[in-house]
Each structure stands twice: as structure tokens, then as C-alpha cells.
Amino acid sequence: MNFDEMLKRRQTTEIWQRYCGFLDLSVNEFMAIQNNLLLEQIDLYAKSALGKKIMGGKHPKSVEEFRRMVPLTDYEDYADILLTKDEDALPAKPVVWIETTWVGGKAPAKLAPYSQAMVKNYRDACLACIILASSTKKGEFNLHPGMNFLNGMAPLPYLTGLLPDVLVDEFSVNYFPPVKEGNKMGFSQRNKEGFRMGTEQGLDLFYGLSSVIVRMSEQFIEGGKSKSNLMHFTPKMLFKFARAKLNSRLRHVPVYPKDVFDLKGFVCIGTDTIHFKKKIEQYWGIKPLEVFGGTEPTCIGIESWTKEGLIFLPNICYYEFIPMSEFYQNLEDPSYQCKTYTLDQLEEDEYYELVITTFKGGAFARYRVGDIFKCEAGVKKSDGVRLPHFRYIDRIDPVIDLAGFTRITEETILEVIKLSHLHIHDWFARKCYDLEARPYINLCIELNHPQNDPGIDNAEVIKEQLEIYFKYIDQDYKNLHKMLGIEPLTITILPYGTIAKYQSTIKHRIGKVNPNHLDVVEIMKLAYGKGETDT
């Protein structure tokens, strides 16, 4: 019986149990599932060429042996097999290959194979997201077949594009825009078209990038031009719009999306979701559900009905966590093997880098995804879930992820500086947030003009020049302003030699991207005699 059938039969208890039952697990039960599935994966992995390569030809007999024998990995370790789509070398035959950009990698994109069982688990996770998004109380949710669904995410071969395919036989929804047409559109156009259709026919579910949702909401509130045709409006939506407009006129307040749309569920993803959630709730009148996923791990973290922290799914990946102390030790000495902890060993309020081993014939073993989480609480009082709740913090330090839109690395910035021909002697970059909690890059530079060339030393001009090349190198960079209204770059000019002087004091080099906060404070003090400075 599929999801639609179960909905029609009002089997709410069964639906909840099947898709959201993991929220009732204790930590011990969660770990039992994890350990059992890891043993299955080890068994599959050891028989494959990829597994032999990653595990050094060993066949661990227990979870402990596996964690002891297999080193931590990154995509470089898999590239030769996965980029050539060598299916014979994999632990299970893939049914689909998912793609994502590989920032700073040796190829433009990373590929990840998905086995049949992984796709099934991904489908169940998606349905769990939709159920929980429409839920405000344990065991209760508000879904029915034929709902209007604005899918604002990227199409295949990206992971988000797999959603319509996995739901097709389970949950019948009207996609805005329809999947076929949407796949032909660009990201911006797809969102606009989807929103237009939603405006005309009503919206029940919304799945999108939180930063984009906020921008679209703001444009709606500002009363931006819409291509909607009144003739296409359903009477219900027409009535709602008329009511909202009247109310707006009478009370001299803007029309919020919540005045028009009666949204049942809101699913949002993206690096800076935590900063956008409140706004989304304010605009739409519904708490958005944050999920965490990625090409390599698939969808692994979902919030409960209270929407107060991510909870990991037990049957998608085996989770290990690197504490920050170990992470920094490894950053200084790349040969250092970080010690990892399992979900039942975590400390509250600590930050961890996530390490995953995919289940069900997945390709990745002890893989550093590159994301940092904060372990918030063992038991959240509001939902009673006994599993740790997590807050997604950011990508690992060497990467600046802007609103889930683009990822800037040291290599990107070096390339930009090189192309710009600016006389930048030294630099570091860090991720900051503006007053409206929108993320941007603060690039701190030292200039070193040759004696016969006065050069440019105006921060605004330098910024404009660098942005030309940022837009040239990173296609998504230019959408940041256009789609999200974000000013993605600010420049801080440091006196020549500040960074070197500081480094000679502390006797080691600071990171180029997102250096330690204390280092930044000290450098600013050294440069301007205070902790922070205006650009």
C-alpha cells in the first residue's frame, strides 16, 4: 500500500509509525540499528573493489575494528572510481548517479552512486520530512493526495531533483511548476514560475532554499510585479487575495504571504537556514522544517514536529563525529588521524564535524562530509524525543558557504586575485552576517604597490574589480545579489605586513579562509588598535 492509499484510508497511526517512528527510539536502540547496518555495509563493502581500496584489503569483523582499521576519507580517495562511474567496483549496483559541484577539487563535479535500497530510504526520508513539516503535534499531520507543491530546488542530477521521481508512485502532488517544464528552467525562473502558479492556485507545501524563500517573500510583501493572470486564479485564491488586499488597505499594513496562503508544510534547506527560519515563520505563519542532506550522505537529518533541532535518521548512514579540538589538530597536521565519537558519546553544546559511512551499498566509508554541527541536547523537553538534537552550523572552516548558494574556497579567492592583477600582498577571508542575518564574505587584504605604480587603494573600487572575477569564476556568485539581494563581498584593507607580523608573533600561519576568530581579533587590534573595523 502506498502513501496515497494510506492517507485515503486515514491510517495516520501507521503512517506516523512507518515514517516518523524513528523519533521514538532511545539512543541505545538507535545505536543498535546503526551498528547492525554498518556490519551489513562492511560485508558488502569488503567484497567490492572500492571497499578493498578504501579498507586496504582488510575485512573488519566488528564496528570497532572498522573504525580502527579504516582511515578517514575525503572525495579524493574515491575520485578515480566514482568519476569514471566504474559500477563494477561498487558495493551495490547504482540506479542513479547524483552530482554536485566539487569546489577546489580536481574535477568540476563530484558524483555519488545511489543503490536501489538507498533510493528507497531517501524516499522514506522525504516523506518523513513532508509529514513532519505539516505536523505540530506528535502523531498528527495535515496531508492529503493532490496537494499543491512548490518545489524550488535544483533538478536532477542534483539530489533535490530526485524528489519528484521517488515520490511519483507514493504521494501524488501537483508540482509547481510541473516537473518536466521546471527541469527546462533555470533556478531563478523555476522559483518565480512556481510561486506564480502557487499564487493563482494556492499552495499547500513549499520546499526550497531558505535564503531564496526569504527573498521571494520579501518581494511579495513589497508588492513586486507579478506575471499572474487574474483569469487563472481559482475563486478561492481570488477571494483570499481580495480579502488580504482589503485588510491591507484598511489597516495600512503590507500583505504577507500568510494572509493569502494556507500552507500546510514548509521544508527548507541551506547553510544559513538557522538565520532565516524566524523570518520565514513571520512571513508565512508556519514554522519551517529544516532538513539536512547532501549528495554523499543523502537526506540524513530532519527536525521533529517542534522544529527545534535536527535529528539524524538511523538507517541512512553510520554517523561519527570529530570534536573541534581534534579537527584543529588535524588542520595543523594533516597526517594526524582524528579521533571520532559515535552518537551515543557526544557532549551537549559541543561542536563536531560529521563523518559518515553510507549504508545499503553506498560508496562512502568514514567520509568527512565537511559540515559542522552543534550537539544541542540529549532530550528536548518540548518534543520528548530521546535522541540528540543538532544545529547545523556551517561548512568546515576552509569553505565559505553563502546561503547554500555557492561555496568559496582559498583556491577560488587566489584565482580571483590572480586574475584581477591587483597588488594584493597577503589576505584572509571570513564569513560574516549583516544586520539582517544575511551572510557575506569579508576579504581582508594587504596591498603592496610597486614604487612606480600608485595602484588602487580604495576598498569599494577593489571590491568592484574583484567581483568581476568572482562572477566570472563562480556562476552562482552573480545570483547572490540578483536572487537573494545579498551584497556578498566587503573589503577590509590592512596595513602592509600586519598578517606577517602577527604570524611571526604566534609562530604559525593562520588559515586563509575563516581563520580562528581570536586570530582575527588580534590582527584587527594590531592593524587598528581595536578588535573589529569597518570596511
Place this chain on the structure above:
Amino acid sequence: MIEKSLEIIYWGLPSLSFLLSLSILVILVLSKKDANIRTFMLMVISMLIWSFSSLMMKMSLFPGTLFWNRMMIAGLMFIPLTAYIFFRFFIGRRKWLPIIFWTIITFGMQILNAMGYTVLAAEMIKIPVAPYVELQYELGFAAYLSYVLIFVLLLTCLGIALKESKRSVTVKTGLKYVVSSLFIIFVGIGANLVPVIGKYPVDFFMGSIAAIFIMRALYSNRILELRFVITKALIFTLLFIGITVGSTLALNSLMNIYTNLNTDLNQKVLIIMATLLSLLIFQPLFKFLYTMVDRIFYKEEKLREDLINTFTGDIANNLNLTSITDGMMNIITQITGASRNFLFLKDRESGKFEFATSSVRLDRSDFSFEPNHAFVRWFDQSSDMIYGRDLDTHPFFKGMWDKDLTTLNEILFEVAVPMKSHNELIGIVLICHKDVRSVREVLHLEQVSLVCTTASIAISNALLYEQARHEAITDSLTATYNRRYFMEKLEQVTQSTKNSMALVLLGIDMFTVYNDIYGHTAGDTALLKVGEKIRRTTGESITVCRYAGDIFALIVPKMDTKQVYDLSEKIRTQIERTSVSTESEPDRFVTVSCGLCVFPTYASNENTLLKNANAALIEAKRSGRNKTIIYNNVVQDNPHKDFELDENQWATIYALTATIDAKDHVTFGHSQRVAKYATAIARAMGANEADIELIRQASLLHDIGKIGIPESVLTKTTRLTQDEYEIMKRHVDLSVTIIKYLPTFNKVIPSVIGHHERYDGNGYPRQLKGDNIPFGARCIALADAFDAITSDRHYKMNMTIDYALQEIRRNSGSQFDPKMADAFIRLIDAGQIIVEPTRSFTQADIESVNRPS
């Protein structure tokens, strides 16, 4: 006739409605209640108030018609409200706000009713025709208002029902009955608005029909299990009501007859007689009805109960595991209606649940449940059955392996039932569908569970019995049969066999030496591995026993001499190639010698057979070991003294000692002197000649490993560094390695390997302590130390004998065996050992000795 009918309807319908409502209420009270049943009970109670008040009113009982009429209206008004609440619960749309709203409205109507705005007047008027009394009433404005509100309520219900049908393709079964019942109630109540119709009990008729419709809806949704409600209590209640009503009517008729006849019979006597009569017929009637219900409703259940009772009786004193498990499979198949079942029993050693039996012969048996399997973990903490749907829906089973899920899908798994004895899971029963066409709900699982519980105890007992029997005839170390079983079996086979059979004795070569070198724990492991290898090589038809410490016996039926010899050689070569150490240790190997004798060719009875096989085994060992010898007339008991060396073997020893002497000429003669002192000590300690001879050989060879020590270390004139000392210590292992290649001298290994052990356990290489150090090694250790002190070394000059004895005394009990130390000092003091003067030898001295004469 019409008049009579009218009278019956007039009185009968409210009575019937009252009885029906009462019966339904009794059924509901007795049944398992949920929210649906509870809300329906509210509705039935409203109907009871209605019909009861109506009866009271018609009989014009106190306090009067108007009062009962208003009571009747009160009950009537509650019916739509309770029906509405029931409807909302039934369709799963429990919205409290509208429920509260309608409750307030209804109570408002009730207040108006109580204040007299609904019924202005009501009176029972006597009329000349049947039904002879008639209700006449006048309605107030509240009556019409109430009806309008009831109409709105009905419309609301209809709206919800329509919405429900639209949203859901498969409307909950029975929804149409509930909606119909609401309509019927509405029409019934509406009839009261028209006094011409309302004077007849149309409302009661409609109300009763509506109640039956709702009962039908509940039953069709399995909310109400009527079969389980038809119980003794219900029969008793209904019978009681029936007899009471029947008796009353009968008594009434009788009274009328007697009144008409004008007899003198006392009415009280009549009542007593009627009551006694009722009581008399009650008991047989009750029994009859109860039997009838049993036959109609519980026929199959009774049959199943009989089956279970028979099975329980059968297994009560049964210790045969197969018989119990077969019986259990059979009865489960019958109870569940031809399902396909599997039984898995726990293997105590591995903790795995292995396939034991299945209800279908030759069914697949290629799967088992590991101790960490989700089913096992579930049953360890719960006794609840696992249903097929749980694998999809319950998060506990998300950790299951795909291959396990595939297997369960393939066998069309439906339910897993635990078998527990003393709270420990001993087995798992899988109930599966026979084929895809038979996939439906598995019935009577409670009885299956009962069977499993009963069988668990019997199976547990049978397993314990099997285990006890097995332990009594099994050698606990090697898991082969023990000597007692061997003797019984040998006697049994030799007496019963008409064919040729053979006895093979396999003895592990130099097992004492192995034990001395590696310790008894390693020796036990070796025995275990050898036993395991033999069992695996022989198969089921051959009986393998541990006959003595290091000797295994094989009783081989129906094989000729050639076949037995081949088998014996196969085992021997396999053991030779198998490491007998544990996985964590370096590989170690042993060999076996085999002696075999064939019955009846070379033995007439079991005793001769055993004696001759033993003779063959001794011959195999004596003639070089690691071989198979067949007993024949040539093989006889050989009184060979295997500790005496021949001339060639002595030459080997001297050649080896000369080698080390050549390398380290300062210690030339050390081995000979140690041999002299050590044998003297051994003799003084009461050792026999064989042991003394072995100690002599060991003494001569004890430092042979120094061949492998670099000369820079061996001849160093200053104190050795820690690293050099570690290198020097290796000479003990090297000595053993060299000697191992000389099978003739293997017996000296324990003495050689232990000659640097200290009595207090601080020596090397194995830190043996006290008497755990082999006797020969203790003799050599003492002699070695004495000679080291009294002779020249690269790093020191020789010391006096007194000094040496003083050192021995000082270290007695710590370095040396105190008894040996005392004995040695006494020997020196008594002059029984002449200590030779030592000096540094020149190269010429060495060459003169090593030169062949």
C-alpha cells in the same frame, strides 16, 4: 383483529424498543470498549430514557403523564446530540468545538423543555377502541425550534459524511449505516410533530431500527466483536429478562382467567407457584441456550481447544525433541489454517537460532537468526509477536539486513512468535503463508502463542535432557565421545557386527614435550584442534573417542584394511598440516602416530582388538612416529629403551658442542662440566637412569643456540648493555630451534628451554616458577651457574669454589631450587663431585680437541 393489532403495536413497540435498547446496552457494557463504543453507549442510554419514560407515561404512572412525557422528550433530544458525537468519533473527526456547541444548544433545549415550552400539555385519554388509551398532547414553540436545530445537526452530519466520501476513496465500512440511522432518527422524531401520527409509537420503531443499523456498522468495522460478547452473562441477563416478562404476562393472563372463573384460589399462592415454575424452567433453559451458543459461535474454537489440550497432554512427559517439535508444527498448521511454519531453536554454544524443523517437508532450511538479529533482540526484551507489517513500519526493524528481509519476503513471512522458557528465548516460530494466493490475515494467534508457551517448556526440558545425555558420553575438552562411551560402543560393535570393522588409535607424538614447552593450556588447544580435525575428516558413520590423554580412538565400521589405512593416513597428513595453536599465536604443528587393527581378521574380541591396535600404535611411535602401522603378526611388544642413544647420535651431540666451543673458546669444556654436575645433582635427587641420560644430553646441548649470537656479544670482555643482554637471551630459543630439527633429541627441549628460568619466576624466557620449571632444567641451571662462577670468562677470571657455594646458598630459593642447592653443596662438600680446575684455553688446545682422532 385490527384493534388487537393496534393494541399490540401500541404496547409492544415501546416495550420492544426498551428491551432492545437494554440488550444493546448490556452487549456494549460487556464488550471491549473504545471511544466509538463509549459514545454509542451514550446514544443507547438516551434511547433507554426515551423508551422507559414512554412506557411509564402510557401506564400513567406517578407522577403523571406530563412529567413522563417531558422526560421522554428529554431523552429524545439527547438522541440527535449523542448520535452526532458518535458520528464524529466514528469517522475520526473529533472536533471538540462543534461538539461543545451542540451540547450547549441541546442543554438549552432541555431547559426550555423543563420549563414547559416544548410540551404544553399531555394526557392519556381513554378511548372506546383499541388501544383503549391514547396520548393527546399540545406542543409549544420550543418543540418546533428543537426540531429545526435537530435538522441542522443532521445536515451538519450529512455534510461531514459527504466531505469524508469525497476525500477518501474507501469510505470507512458502515458509514452508510450510520448516516441512514441518523435519517431514521430524524424521521422518527419528526413524526411527533404531527399528533395524529405521533400518538402512535412511530418514533420508537424508527429508534430501534436506527440502533440496529449502528450495531451493524460497529460490527462490520470489527469495533464490536459480537462473538465474544455472547457470553454466559449476556445469556443469563436476556433469559432473566425474558422469563420475568414472560412470567408477568402469563401471570397476568392467569389472574384474569381466575378472576373470571371466580375461584377461591389465593392470588398469592398463584404468584408463588408461577415464580417457582419460572425458577424450575430457568436452569435447563439456560443450559440449553448456552450449549446452543457454544455450538453456533464456538464450534471451531472448541475444536482448537481440544487439539491444544491433546497436544499439551502428549508433550507433558515427552523428552523426545523431534516428536515435540513435529507435534507443535502440526498443531500450529491446523490452528492457523494450513499455514507454512518454521521453527528455529537456539544453539547454546553459538547463540544462533538454527533451523530445527518446518511444517512442509523439504522446505528451505538455509537461514538462521544471528544473536544480534533484530528478531532476537526484540524477543529478548519483549514477548510481543512480530508481524510482517512491523518490518515496514516499526523503527526497531530498520536495522535489518536486506538479505534477511529478502529471505522473509521469499518465505511470505507473516508472524514471528517467541518461545520462552524461564524468561529466556529458546526458539522462534515463523508463521508464513503457503503461497501468494493464501496471503491473508493469520487467525487465532492467541492460541498459537499458547501452543508455543506450552511447547517451550517441553522443548526446554527435552533440550536439557539431550544436553545431559550428551555431556555424559562426551569428552568436554575435545567434544568427541569419552572413554566410557568408547568401551560400550566397542563392545556393542564387536558383538553385533557381521562385517569387518577396525579400530584405529591415534596418538599425538611427543605430546608431553609439547606440553612442557608451550604449557598445558596450549596442550589443551592442540588436543581440541586435533579432535576437531579428526571429527571433520571422518564423518557421521565413524565413532571418534578420546581414549586416553593424547590418544584418540576411531571405531570404523564396514571398511576393509586398505580403506581404514587410507583413512588413517588422510587424518594423519591433515593433522600434520594443521596449526594447533590459537589464532592469536604463531602457528604450531604436531604429528600423530596411528595404529590400527582389523576385526575379526586380527582380533577375536574387543579386548584383543584394543590390545593389538595399541601394539601397532607403540610400534608406529617407536619406529620414528608420524606414520600408520597396521597390526599383523609381525608387530609385537618391543621392550626398546628409547632414551639410550646410539654411537651416531652421540657423535651429533659432540659435533654440536664442538661448534659452539670453536666459536667461544674461553668457555670450552663448559657443556661437559655442566653435564657432569647436572647429572650428579639429578642422581642425588633420585632421578631414574632414563631421566639422567636425558639431562646429560640436554646439558651438552643447552648452549647450542649461542651459535647464532654475534661473536661481538659472545666474547665481549666488558659488561653487556641491555640491548646486548637481550641478544644474548635469545640463545635459549635458538637452542630449541636447532634441537627441533633433530627429532632424536626432542625430549631434551624442556630441559634446555628452561635452563635460564629462576625458581622465583623471574627468569626467562617463560618466567616459569618453582616446580613448574622442568626437573632437568633446574639441574642444568644450578650446574650452569656453578661452572660460570668457577671458570674463566671473557669478562672475568674464575672464582673459588667456596665463593661459588656461598653464591649458591645466597640464591637458594630465589634463583635455584633450594633442595637441589642443598644436595649440590652436600655433594661438593662430600667430595662426590670433583671440580676441575679451569683455565683459558688457547686456539691450539681447541684445535687439538676438535681434530678427528
